[in-house]
Amino acid sequence: MTSIKDVASHAGVSVATVSRVLNDHPAVRPDTRSRVLTAVTQLGYRPNAVARSLRTHQTRTLGLVISDVLNPFFTELARAVEDAARERGYSVIIGNADERAALQEHHVRTLLERRIDGLLVSPTDGGNAMIRDAAAAGTPMVFVDRWIRGLDVPVVHADGRGAVHDLVAHLHALGHRRLAIIGGPSETTTGDERVAAFRAALDAHGLPLPPEYTGQGDFQTESGRRETAAFLDLPEPPEVVFAADNLMALGAMDELRRRGLRVPHDIALAAFDDIPWFLHTDPPITAIAQPTGELGHRAVEALINLVEGRSAESVTLTARLVTRRSCGESEGKNR
Amino acid sequence: MTSIKDVASHAGVSVATVSRVLNDHPAVRPDTRSRVLTAVTQLGYRPNAVARSLRTHQTRTLGLVISDVLNPFFTELARAVEDAARERGYSVIIGNADERAALQEHHVRTLLERRIDGLLVSPTDGGNAMIRDAAAAGTPMVFVDRWIRGLDVPVVHADGRGAVHDLVAHLHALGHRRLAIIGGPSETTTGDERVAAFRAALDAHGLPLPPEYTGQGDFQTESGRRETAAFLDLPEPPEVVFAADNLMALGAMDELRRRGLRVPHDIALAAFDDIPWFLHTDPPITAIAQPTGELGHRAVEALINLVEGRSAESVTLTARLVTRRSCGESEGKNR
DNA sequence: GACCGTCGTGGTAACGATTACATCCGACAT
DNA sequence: ATGTCGGATGTAATCGTTACCACGACGGTC
Numbered sequence: 001m002t003s004i005k006d007v008a009s010h011a012g013v014s015v016a017t018v019s020r021v022l023n024d025h026p027a028v029r030p031d032t033r034s035r036v037l038t039a040v041t042q043l044g045y046r047p048n049a050v051a052r053s054l055r056t057h058q059t060r061t062l063g064l065v066i067s068d069v070l071n072p073f074f075t076e077l078a079r080a081v082e083d084a085a086r087e088r089g090y091s092v093i094i095g096n097a098d099e100r101a102a103l104q105e106h107h108v109r110t111l112l113e114r115r116i117d118g119l120l121v122s123p124t125d126g127g128n129a130m131i132r133d134a135a136a137a138g139t140p141m142v143f144v145d146r147w148i149r150g151l152d153v154p155v156v157h158a159d160g161r162g163a164v165h166d167l168v169a170h171l172h173a174l175g176h177r178r179l180a181i182i183g184g185p186s187e188t189t190t191g192d193e194r195v196a197a198f199r200a201a202l203d204a205h206g207l208p209l210p211p212e213y214t215g216q217g218d219f220q221t222e223s224g225r226r227e228t229a230a231f232l233d234l235p236e237p238p239e240v241v242f243a244a245d246n247l248m249a250l251g252a253m254d255e256l257r258r259r260g261l262r263v264p265h266d267i268a269l270a271a272f273d274d275i276p277w278f279l280h281t282d283p284p285i286t287a288i289a290q291p292t293g294e295l296g297h298r299a300v301e302a303l304i305n306l307v308e309g310r311s312a313e314s315v316t317l318t319a320r321l322v323t324r325r326s327c328g329e330s331e332g333k334n335r
Numbered sequence: 336m337t338s339i340k341d342v343a344s345h346a347g348v349s350v351a352t353v354s355r356v357l358n359d360h361p362a363v364r365p366d367t368r369s370r371v372l373t374a375v376t377q378l379g380y381r382p383n384a385v386a387r388s389l390r391t392h393q394t395r396t397l398g399l400v401i402s403d404v405l406n407p408f409f410t411e412l413a414r415a416v417e418d419a420a421r422e423r424g425y426s427v428i429i430g431n432a433d434e435r436a437a438l439q440e441h442h443v444r445t446l447l448e449r450r451i452d453g454l455l456v457s458p459t460d461g462g463n464a465m466i467r468d469a470a471a472a473g474t475p476m477v478f479v480d481r482w483i484r485g486l487d488v489p490v491v492h493a494d495g496r497g498a499v500h501d502l503v504a505h506l507h508a509l510g511h512r513r514l515a516i517i518g519g520p521s522e523t524t525t526g527d528e529r530v531a532a533f534r535a536a537l538d539a540h541g542l543p544l545p546p547e548y549t550g551q552g553d554f555q556t557e558s559g560r561r562e563t564a565a566f567l568d569l570p571e572p573p574e575v576v577f578a579a580d581n582l583m584a585l586g587a588m589d590e591l592r593r594r595g596l597r598v599p600h601d602i603a604l605a606a607f608d609d610i611p612w613f614l615h616t617d618p619p620i621t622a623i624a625q626p627t628g629e630l631g632h633r634a635v636e637a638l639i640n641l642v643e644g645r646s647a648e649s650v651t652l653t654a655r656l657v658t659r660r661s662c663g664e665s666e667g668k669n670r
Numbered sequence: 671g672a673c674c675g676t677c678g679t680g681g682t683a684a685c686g687a688t689t690a691c692a693t694c695c696g697a698c699a700t
Numbered sequence: 701a702t703g704t705c706g707g708a709t710g711t712a713a714t715c716g717t718t719a720c721c722a723c724g725a726c727g728g729t730c
Contacts, residue, residue, distance in 0.1 A: 001450075003686055014710045019688060027708060044468065049448040050394070051686035053385045054715050069414050072407070079404050082431060091445055093428050096417060110426055113384040115336075133379065221611070253615050276556070280588050282617030338716055349680045354718060362678060386716035389685050 002043045011039035022047060053115065061091045062303060063111035064120045065104055067146070067188075068219065069096040071247050072275040073292060074122070077144065080296025081120060088304055090117070099185075099219055101125040108134065118307040120299055122146045126187035140306035144299040145290075146190045154312045156299040158290040160272065160319040161197040167270055167288060167321050168201035171240055174328040176268060180213035180238035182227045182248050191219075194244045194272055213238055217248045224251025232259060232267075240268040240327065246275050249285060268327040272319075284324035291317050337378045346374035357382060388450065396426045397638060398446035399455045400439055402481070402523075403554065404431040406582050407610040408627060409457070412479065415631025416455060423639055425452070434520075434554055436460040443469065453642040455634055457481045461522035475641035479634040480625075481525045489647045491634040493625040495607065495654040496532040502605055502623060502656050503536035506575055509663040511603060515548035515573035517562045517583050526554075529579045529607055548573055552583045559586025567594060567602075575603040575662065581610050584620060603662040607654075619659035626652050 004022075008015045013032060020028050021036040028036075039045070053059045062085050066074040082092045093116065095107025104124045108131060111119060118140035121131060127148055135141050135151050147155040171179060181198045184191030199209045212234055215227030224243055228251065231238055243249035249271035256263060263269050263283055271278070274289035294317060302312040339357075343350040348367060355363050356371040363371075374380075388394045397420050401409040417427045428451065430442025439459045443466060446454060453475035456466060462483055470476050470486050482490040506514060516533045519526030534544045547569055550562030559578055563586065566573055578584035584606035591598060598604050598618055606613070609624035629652060637647035 001686095004688095005686080015687080016689080016711080017709060020709090023688080027706095029708065032708080044472070046444075046447055048389075048450060048686055049445075050385055050388045050450050051715090052688075054383075054389050054717090055686080055688045057715075059385070069410050069417075070407075072405075075404050075410050079431060086441075091428075093426075096414060106421075109381075110384075113381055115383060115385050137379070250611060250615065257615070276585060277612040277616070280585065280592070280617060281612070281615045282619075284617075336716095340716080350717080351680060351682090351719085352678085355679090358718085362676090364678065367678080383716050386685090387718075389687085389715090390717045390719085392685075 001048075002045045003048065004045075006043055007036065007039045007045050010043060011036045057115075058117055059115055060089060061093060061114070061116045062118050062120060062300070062307075063093050063095065063107075063114075063116040065095040065097055065107050065111070066122050067097050067099050067104075067124050068247070069094070069098075071219070071245065071273075072277070073246060073273045073290070076275075076292045077122075077296050080293040081144075081300055084297045084300035085304075088300070090300075090304065097124045099124050101128065104128065105130050112139070118142070118303045120144055120303055123148050124185075124188065126189075140303060142299050142303040142306065142312065144295060146188050149189070154302050154306075154314045156295055156302055156315045156317075158295060158317045158319045160194060160288055160290070161200070163288040163319040163321045164194065164197040164272075165201040165204065167242070167286070168198070168205055168207075170286070170321065170323060171268065171270070171327055172205050172207070174268070176239045176327070177207060178213070178236070178238045179207065179209070179240045179242065180215065180231050181209070181242045182215040182217045182224055182244060182252065184217060184219045184244050184248075186216075188219075191244070198242060217244065219245045219247060221247045221251040221254070224248030225255045226251070228252040228255040232261075237267070240270065243269070243271045246271050246273040246278070246287070249287075253281065263326050264328045270327055274322050278322075278324065281326075283326050285326045286324045287322050288319050289322050290319045336383075337380050338383070339380075341378055342371065342374045342380050345378060346371045392450075393452055394450055395424060396428060396449070396451045397453050397455060397635070397642075398428050398430065398442075398449075398451040400430040400432055400442050400446070401457050402432050402434050402439075402459050403582070404429070404433075406554070406580065406608075407612070408581060408608045408625070411610075411627045412457075412631050415628040416479075416635055419632045419635035420639075423635070425635075425639065432459045434459050436463065439463065440465050447474070453477070453638045455479055455638055458483050459523065460520075461524075475638060477634050477638040477641065477647065479630060481523050484524070489637050489641070489649045491630055491637060491650045491652075493630060493652045493654045495529060495623055495625070496535070498623040498654040498656045499529070499532040500536040500539065502577070502621070503533070503540055503542075505621070505656065505658060506603065506605075506662055507540050507542070509603070511574045511662070512542060513548070513571065513573045514542065514544070514575045514577065515550065515566050516544070516577045517550040517552040517559055517579060517587065519552060519554045519579050519583075521551075523554075526579070533577060552579065554580045554582060556582045556586040556589070559583030560590045561586070563587040563590040567596075572602070575605065578604070578606045581606050581608040581613070581622070584622075588616065598661050599663045605662055609657050613659070616661075618661050620661045621659045622657050623654050624657050625654045 004015050004018050008018045021033050085092045097104035122145045135153050141153050143155045183195040186192045202209050217223035217227050270286045272288045274287040278285040278287050298315045305312040339350050339353050343353045356368050420427045432439035457480045470488050476488050478490045518530040521527045537544050552558035552562050578587050605621045607623045609622040613620040613622050633650045640647040
């Protein structure tokens, strides 16, 4: 591999001059500059970011640890994060935790060893020691979507309570009274806050949320299938299943289809997180849409503020209900 | 940030010894080892991978440049790649080219500057200078799914010709005679090979593939919509639309829905790439499934062989047809 | 008892960049 | 003619590791 030294000797200058040209420092004579530049292209020189990072103590790289790459919500988020970061001259390294705390820890550790400038996390668990230590040690960090309570780390997320309330109102108007929810792991904030919001909304309509109607999922497809099966095996099954994320909704559909049940005729279905496919499922799924792209952008903005020594605030956006046909035909309009 | 020096002085040994302990070199007395280890935990020391990489000339990192993160096929691939790499002690940095050659180049450049040990690429274009140079310069490289012709780089991909033939046979048996395809960009291998396979299969059934039935897409949703609209505006629209990837199939469905057409009653639809959602669309989509996970594993295996100085072979797996209802009800079995 | 191999350890030179400081040189003012 | 100033360039220290070499101690062999 050719190094800055090769370029220097090839151009007949010192390494300092080459470095100055590469970082376009003003104090370089135009002809020297062009001599260096031609040497660079002739040799096909490519600066070594590793050496540069060692010297400058910055990698211009952000780490992003997401809970599950196979979840379209997170890939959309990752894409927005990468876009926003690139615009500002940063790269992003993505770590997929696959909803497993151990894997999340693995990724956080490697990212920290690589000395990324800042960390964006959507935690899989409720209180990770490594994340806690890193935050305490002053690693620039921002939580996105989910967060860990009791840490002084900015959070960028969407508040779904209003939308959940709208959803319940919609369901109630359609005549549904027995509503069930498949929640996420209680260690995650999104896991229990969505259940809490659902319960509050039911409460406002004078509806109960009995324990047997609150399934305990893990945000993965299989748990959606399992909890739906449990609901259906109840002596009095619910009239509506609300899945707290899109993968569990997919699992729920699998189980409903397996049993030959028709949506919404036999049972209604709704999901948290809206994705393009929900428009094309049979039937199209009523969902709560988060402003995913903006979530990513704002998170990067906050993190880069932290990285560059400024302060950063938490950001709360709002999710909104997108009504389709999976809960029953009320208004004829479905997008 | 605490360095190996701090650990050394804290443990009362030299930096060389600390390094030996950390890389578990055998020649260290057990009590020295444990003294170092306690110093490490007490100080919360975390080795600096940047410095290590500079010194050892290896990053234990693979670069993966994919064409589009929002395409479930590629996220599934990325996930398999990361899994396989992690098992072997490598990390993966993903670059999303978003089907844009310029963005692909950006990512290849940054990855090369970071001195990744090897590069996995699913090229967006047909002949990138940077990729060509990197390959010529001996950067360990493997193409996956798509490739660039004329380069001596191993390719790991799935052959879809048999499955396309099966698909055409299936369509023919259902009575369809006017079949159209939305292909990918002709610069990509998958773009034109899928069209070629389709044409060959039609030929075998004595069916023509007129130019107006070969749409030119770019593997993105919007182009699927556009080309489908063009088909439908023809004086004699096709009876079947075959989309060369799942996103264009999504676009096609959007357009069909917009026009109030019913699948398969009014027009049939099939797609290359199978994804979980295709089971739940209205109707479930007949698709050609690639062994995505194995593609990722084999690609990593080949690349690591190259990285570690062994040789690597190209691998060709086979795709298979998954029949569902979107082309018409023939056999009662779907799934 | 001299010799030799091995083990455990320390010192230190790289790796490839950036950058503070030193140096040189020409121009300009006095 | 001398001094000063500033622009252009070179020298060398430095970042945190690893790896090579050296060295002392110890045990075994003849």
